[in-house]
Amino acid sequence: MTERKIRVLVCKPGLDGHDRGAKVVAAALRDAGMEVIYTGLRQTPSMIVESAMQEDVDAIGLSMHSAAHMTIFPKVLQLLNEKGLQHILLTGGGVIPDEDIVALSTLGVGRLFGPGTPMADIAVYVKDEVGRRRAERSAAGVL
Amino acid sequence: MTVSLREVPELSDPFDDEGRDFAKDIAYPGEYPYTRGIHRTGYRGKMWTMRQFAGFGSAADTNARYKYLLGAGQTGLSVAFDLPTLMGYDSDHEFSEGEVGKCGVAIACLDDMKRLFEGIPLDKVSTSMTINSPAAILLAMYVAAAKAQGVTPNLLRGTVQNDILKEYIAQKEYIFPPVPSLRIITDMMRYCADDVPQWNTISVSGYHIREAGSTAVQELAFTLLDGFTYVECGIKAGMDVDEFAPRISHFWNAHQDFFEELCKYRAGRRIWARHMREKYGATDPKSWLLRFHTQTAGVSLTAQQPENNIVRTAIEALSAVLGGTQSLHTNSMDETLALPTEKSVKIALRTQQIIAYETGVAHVIDPLGGSWYVEKLTDQMEKEAEEIFAKVEQMGGVVRCIEEGWFQREIARSAYEYQKAVDKGDKVIVGVNKFVEQGEKLTIELLKIDASTERSQTERLKALRARRDAAKWSAALEAVRAACVDGSNLMPRLVTAVEADATLGEIIDTMKSVFGTYEETPEF
Numbered sequence: 001m002t003e004r005k006i007r008v009l010v011c012k013p014g015l016d017g018h019d020r021g022a023k024v025v026a027a028a029l030r031d032a033g034m035e036v037i038y039t040g041l042r043q044t045p046s047m048i049v050e051s052a053m054q055e056d057v058d059a060i061g062l063s064m065h066s067a068a069h070m071t072i073f074p075k076v077l078q079l080l081n082e083k084g085l086q087h088i089l090l091t092g093g094g095v096i097p098d099e100d101i102v103a104l105s106t107l108g109v110g111r112l113f114g115p116g117t118p119m120a121d122i123a124v125y126v127k128d129e130v131g132r133r134r135a136e137r138s139a140a141g142v143l
Numbered sequence: 144m145t146v147s148l149r150e151v152p153e154l155s156d157p158f159d160d161e162g163r164d165f166a167k168d169i170a171y172p173g174e175y176p177y178t179r180g181i182h183r184t185g186y187r188g189k190m191w192t193m194r195q196f197a198g199f200g201s202a203a204d205t206n207a208r209y210k211y212l213l214g215a216g217q218t219g220l221s222v223a224f225d226l227p228t229l230m231g232y233d234s235d236h237e238f239s240e241g242e243v244g245k246c247g248v249a250i251a252c253l254d255d256m257k258r259l260f261e262g263i264p265l266d267k268v269s270t271s272m273t274i275n276s277p278a279a280i281l282l283a284m285y286v287a288a289a290k291a292q293g294v295t296p297n298l299l300r301g302t303v304q305n306d307i308l309k310e311y312i313a314q315k316e317y318i319f320p321p322v323p324s325l326r327i328i329t330d331m332m333r334y335c336a337d338d339v340p341q342w343n344t345i346s347v348s349g350y351h352i353r354e355a356g357s358t359a360v361q362e363l364a365f366t367l368l369d370g371f372t373y374v375e376c377g378i379k380a381g382m383d384v385d386e387f388a389p390r391i392s393h394f395w396n397a398h399q400d401f402f403e404e405l406c407k408y409r410a411g412r413r414i415w416a417r418h419m420r421e422k423y424g425a426t427d428p429k430s431w432l433l434r435f436h437t438q439t440a441g442v443s444l445t446a447q448q449p450e451n452n453i454v455r456t457a458i459e460a461l462s463a464v465l466g467g468t469q470s471l472h473t474n475s476m477d478e479t480l481a482l483p484t485e486k487s488v489k490i491a492l493r494t495q496q497i498i499a500y501e502t503g504v505a506h507v508i509d510p511l512g513g514s515w516y517v518e519k520l521t522d523q524m525e526k527e528a529e530e531i532f533a534k535v536e537q538m539g540g541v542v543r544c545i546e547e548g549w550f551q552r553e554i555a556r557s558a559y560e561y562q563k564a565v566d567k568g569d570k571v572i573v574g575v576n577k578f579v580e581q582g583e584k585l586t587i588e589l590l591k592i593d594a595s596t597e598r599s600q601t602e603r604l605k606a607l608r609a610r611r612d613a614a615k616w617s618a619a620l621e622a623v624r625a626a627c628v629d630g631s632n633l634m635p636r637l638v639t640a641v642e643a644d645a646t647l648g649e650i651i652d653t654m655k656s657v658f659g660t661y662e663e664t665p666e667f
Contacts, residue, residue, distance in 0.1 A: 014241070014242060015230045015239075017317075018355070019355075020555075024356070024555075024558050026667040041665070044238075097480060114479075116446055118566045
């Protein structure tokens with residue numbers, strides 16, 4: 001059986017409309033062989049988690065430049081946990097200070113990529129991390 | 144290869160001018176087609192306005208920053224609003240959670256606007272407000288705040304960005320669909336022509352198109368197309384082009400590629416003048432002038448070795464000055480990480496002052512004009528822009544191309560091509576893909592926004608809603624709604640509404656109930 005392609009939901013949460021980063025990363029992940037669903041703008045945490053469930057994704061990438069990341073990431077994470085979707089990788093990037101990255105990582109958010117990150121780094125991370133999570137679940141007999 | 148991935152010649156010579164005519168194509172500064180500048184006396188007559196975009200936290204926080212900047216020798220104000228304000232939500236709306244005062248100042252009612260300019264006489268400063276979908280309401284608040292200071296509207300000088308087309312194309316802070324949005328803009332042009340004659344009603348903006356990833360020529364062409372669309376709307380609404388065109392200004396990005404940027408400004412002036420005179424029949428020379436503000440490129444700044452951003456910004460600013468900008472914002476070194484601190488914004492302002500008063504470049508107008516390379520590249524960019532105009536016309540015009548996502552796709556493609564060139568190392572970014580410092584630690588201080596703004600704004604709005612005259616308030620909102628339906632000019636009704644303490648969100652909701660809202664189809 002061939003393993004199914006990695007499915008990634010790329011989102012722009014909050015009120016900000018600066019979607020350059022989200023679109024570039026979406027295109028890069030697609031060209032790295034993943035299936036990418038781009039939600040578009042102004043997604044609330046519940047819309048994001050709803051889409052993630054509907055689309056049965058392996059990972060969610062949030063693009064944030066509006067300094068609302070400390071509100072949005074924890075909410076998405078909480079909703080994922082409530083719906084039993086802890087296996088979905090929550091990652092992202094944008095303008096996010098280092099200390100906030102550390103705080104969010106403690107909560108269980110995956111790596112967050114700042115300005116200047118090569119696109120390939122993001123693709124490699126998503127592949128590795130989703131692969132690791134799939135292996136874990138498979139070992140635990142969930143998959 | 145330029146930052147727009149344009150191949151450039153190694154050397155230019157005088158033998159490839161393709162029939163360029165000095166009098167017709169270049170001429171003297173202050174003369175049609177204004178390739179060399181709009182003023183005969185350049186910066187000797189008037190230095191550019193040093194205008195740093197600023198806003199964060201509450202109106203009181205930002206008021207303090209304005210006083211600091213004016214004290215440091217800044218010559219104009221420029222308001223950055225927070226995202227809820229930009230999107231027409233009050234600070235206490237559920238969608239505003241976590242965003243109040245973060246990317247700019249929170250302004251939800253007339254009282255906020257009054258506090259923003261407390262102690263700053265509005266007949267003495269010029270103020271630029273970066274606001275688009277709700278621009279009419281924020282202008283109404285500004286007019287009302289000035290009235291409260293005893294300043295009549297005819298004395299007000301400033302700009303609202305009010306360029307909704309580039310929002311659909313690039314920055315995506317839209318609320319209403321294109322057609323009602325354009326109607327609001329024509330109401331503003333009419334109102335300002337009559338009552339606020341020194342106000343710039345639209346700042347047609349390439350900045351955001353470029354930041355979203357376009358090339359220099361796309362920025363040039365898409366922006367001018369947006370400008371032409373506003374001109375066509377004004378004419379269609381029955382105004383004489385010379386009544387409103389002199390109050391349309393422009394806003395360019397100053398990116399890293401020095402000569403391409405310089406030629407973009409020169410080509411832009413020439414194209415605007417030619418179209419305004421020849422296509423739209425403007426006869427007042429003021430209608431032909433492309434006056435512009437410039438901001439250095441936020442996207443060119445790096446999070447790595449952020450002090451290097453001071454140098455990038457200085458070089459970008461120099462291209463804007465040599466290109467004849469009327470006003471300038473220089474970015475601060477820390478802006479890829481946070482809103483700027485007082486220290487970093489002061490260095491950015493000092494950068495402009497050094498260019499203005501130490502380097503001598505302000506003494507000579509268009510000093511690079513006549514360079515074979517510069518003239519050739521100016522011609523070439525004009526030609527490429529004209530090709531884009533023809534293509535868009537063939538596809539049914541600007542609004543049609545927006546609705547079909549054409550501009551958005553073109554920009555996304557350019558952004559992706561650029562990122563690939565950076566990742567491959569074809570485009571060098573110092574500190575990012577070359578001259579990288581491993582294990583770099585951030586050594587500069589960052590500004591922290593106090594989380595209390597959201598709470599205090601919520602409390603203030605609650606108190607406002609409790610104390611205002613409910614009958615006056617609901618009558619004023621009803622008048623706004625009626626004007627949306629029957630087409631009477633919205634502006635005087637908006638002024639009355641904000642004076643009756645209707646909040647931004649309440650007015651926007653009233654307008655939404657008639658105009659509806661816009662959604663784009665997500666694509667990448």
